[in-house]
Amino acid sequence: MTAQEIEKTGRFVRQKNRFTERITADGAGGPPAEPGRYRLFVSHACPWAQRSVIVRRLLGLEDVIGLAVVDPIRDERGWRVPGRDPVTGAEFLSELYLRTDPSYEGRYTVPCIWDTETKRLVTNDFPAITTMLETEFAAHHRPGAPDLYPERLRTEIDELNAHVYTTVNNGVYKAGFATSQAAYDEAVDALFTTLDDLEERLSHRRYLLGDEITEADVRLYTTLARFDAVYYSHFKCNLRRLVDYPNLWGYARDLYAIPAFGGTTDFDQIKRHYYVTQRNINPSGVVPKGPLIDWTTPHNRDR
Template identity: 70%
Template sequence: MKLGSEISSAGRFVRQPNRFTARIEQGGEHPPEPGRYHLYASYACPWAHRSLIVRELLGLQDVVGVTIVDPIRDEKGWRVPGGDPVTGVEYLSELYLATDPGYEGRHTVPCVWDVTAGRLVTNDYPQITLTLESAFAPWHAEGAPDLYPSSLREEIDALNEVIFDGLNNGVYRAGFATSQGAYDEAVTAVFATLDLLEERLARRAHLHGDALTESDVRLYPTLARFDAVYHSHFKCSVRRLVDYPALWAYARRLYALPAFRDTTDFDQIKRHYFVTQRNVNPSGIVPRGPEIDWTAP
């Protein structure tokens, strides 16, 4: 992983900004249209996982295409097994460089390619799910959930920031820390956030009440990876997800939904982190376990 520029002098991991942030919106340069946009994602990556969940929850499979990259990155980055049927590329980096030949950052998933314009529109992962929920609303399946209702947007946005800072990105700040102080700071925030969410979910079915929202989609990928990867690989070992009764029950309720279960591939998740991130796991050995029953009632 090219993390050198993302580690501060104090040993803190500082995530690179998203390079492509154009919007898909009516009246803009990239208007929403069925078949025009193609999503590049990985079952291993939590940021991409949320876009796959939303695409299925909203029934957009025939509206926005998808290419799944190989979970093991090499020195060229994310590889497209067998070549991409839409663009013909073998590596995701080719799409980044075709759009910006001078780009030098990491080539990240998820990202969205505009087939008509022949360029990447966005790798702005927080915005991609919001775009699927709003700009593509005319093509949502009948009965699809409203994941970003106008009446709750302020509350959703505020909680999303807490989840991102303390947990989604917090586990990375713990795992990639190169100083004891940076690690201690990050891991303390991880478990403070889990404690807060445990208390919140002890009295409600979902993060904002009875209905599924964008906040639930953003939290789930981190929970799905916590005991399998983050607990050991990223040294987030104070407690496990299964030690939190409300969070563990909540995570299993979400996993029982096809959009969550069918996009959760524990084998790809483990192989990606333990094999690819040699800065954390130099041997590349993938551990066995943990044996956890996600289908338990």
């Protein structure tokens, strides 16, 4: 968060994504979706970045798109690449932003994709990255990979994603970074209204759009995974915990049991990033030990 992202009303307004070029299947209108050409920079702590890691793994793109994982603790220089990135030589992600645009002054965010051929960042547009992997890289998906963004459901997925982003994914940040009571109340009320609606929605379907996992489930999961560990206390989103919602909690555990979801969820890095990095909220930098929650208990969602 920067001072520029806080309005006079105390509301948090996330900065716009600077790099929004789209990689395309045929190279028309953007660089082509060529195996081995791109490098995806992520943090295991970041919910926006975890989305792209989950999708990359679900679709079997591990050998198609390279991966670089930054350190969870970020300072004024931005995200650090442990031991320097062997492909780009960067020690900090900021170096790649400034190589691409020397005048860039915003936050250096993950996920972002580096083009090893043109040696520049193609995109840091986190909402577009996963759908790009799902559509433009379709020719490189593993056999039997799930269709996370089926054409027949795209309108419904997009509408649900927009609402969940506004009130839940970004809503927790609106609450956590609010500097006025009105802004905080507004964000928290919208957040829990949507969580209540999602609890009802999941009472009669296994996943958000039915019996198959879609892009919408990926986007919701990464916020749920951080909810009780971080957002409930650190961001003061404490009307209810995730574990207080029987359907949402069972749904989250159902997804966690899938290796692409659970295997990319690192609670240690998540907690260290939020509690140590965001000193404006947690000045001491002390990381809480809890909560002690067993994500492996039976969920029975397959019934």
